[in-house]
Amino acid sequence: MMKIINYLDHIDKRWIYLVLAIAVIFPFLFPIGCPMKITPPVSNMYNYINDSIPEGGVMLVSVDYDPSTMAELHPMGKALITHCFSKNIRVFLMGLYPPGVGLAQDMISNTLEEWNKSNPDNIKILGNDISLFAFVPGVSVVILKMGEDIRGTFNTDAYGNDLDSLPIMAGVNTYNDIDYMVDLAGSSVILSWIIYANGRYNQKMGIGTTAVSMAEYYAYLNSGQANGMLGGLKGAAEYEALLIKNNVSQDRNQASIGMDAQSSGHLTYIIFIIVGNIIYFIKRKKEK
């Protein structure tokens, strides 16, 4: 018995990596399809977009993350855009950092392609239904300036077109003309949006963040400064589940598929913690 305990206690960490890798890859090959309960922060955001933004309304999505957290945050953006398309809501994307603008561009190409393929009777066009603002440096300053004059902040979209020439810009000048905004970020830039866009200009907003950061933002949900939150891949998967439930999407998407792998990975962590502690207590008892 002690031989096994000692072996496990000094096991080469590469075996641990291998077990985790198998645990994560296996569900992609053999999907589990775990059922999912929708949590209130996710349903609040969904219901607000679904019921409170009128047709032709405006939603802003700020893509403030880089590729390191895109596995969690990219599916959120895609699900939000798909939802807006289904409600004929105009969507503006932007990024406060250059990597975010690149990912926003990727998000637009993917969602436009997928939507137009599956909805030939409701084609969405870049510049009419969705647009990407040009990158402007300044982070908090950009957020503040948008409250005064959105056209003056960006001047052009990311493709060099004058904002005044875009049909999507009709009637959009300040935050007063944006019905809802969601910041997707894994960093504290969310606080800048809460403090400046919501605090100073009363912009109604929601949060999309990584699972590891979400605990930080419950205080703002509770205070009403944000009315909904998508936390980590599960938040995105819950949103996708709501889209499927309401017939906006038909198939399981990126986040829902990834949840099986994440479930398996988390379960593996718990098993590691339990086994590690059993080893620890047996050895401690033996030493006494």
Next chain:
Amino acid sequence: MFLKKQLPLLVAMFMGTMMIIQFFIPHPFSKNVYSTILDWLMIVTAFTLLIAVQSTVQMHITKIRRKVTDWQSSVIVLTALGITVFVGILGGAYAPTNILMKIFPNVQPGSDTPLMYLYIYFQTPMQATIFSLLAFYMASAAFRAFRARSFDATMLLITASIVTIGRVPIGQFFYANMPEVVEWILNYPSMAAQRGILIGVNLGMIATSLKIILGIERGYLGGGK
């Protein structure tokens, strides 16, 4: 001395005080001043990006010159930087430039640019891969370091385990109301601690801002002592 020390302090004091006063005056003149200052700030920030590039280039050139350990990595950094800048200027960021369309007639106005290609197919997988390695280090730490050595450590371990398993759908197999339990943990005990930290941090930020405006805090001027 005046230009290096007193003048920046006076500028900081004037601008800080003015922006606070401006906030409470909804007059069009005040709003115009505010809007103009925001424009200035965006221009200044754009120049800080240039300083960042200059600093990166200078640091890596120094490393190559001195042949420090792994100086070859600096060559890769500078080469990648040069290629990206060249491709970006020649081909455009999100829409292809006229020069690119002239050189490659099959490139259309709606086509992807070479810069986006580099970003999506080089930088994105590399950065995502590096970050995903964290999952493996965490697995190793879960097995070796996450031990119930004391009461505090045990509390942390139990809470973290509940949140870890409750934040994925498989948690519902063990206990149907697991998502509600996790929401409760995040909404009450965790938020109480977060609020305490946030209030402390923000009070500190207000105090530091006041110290800068009043010229007591001078660390931002640089220059050591």
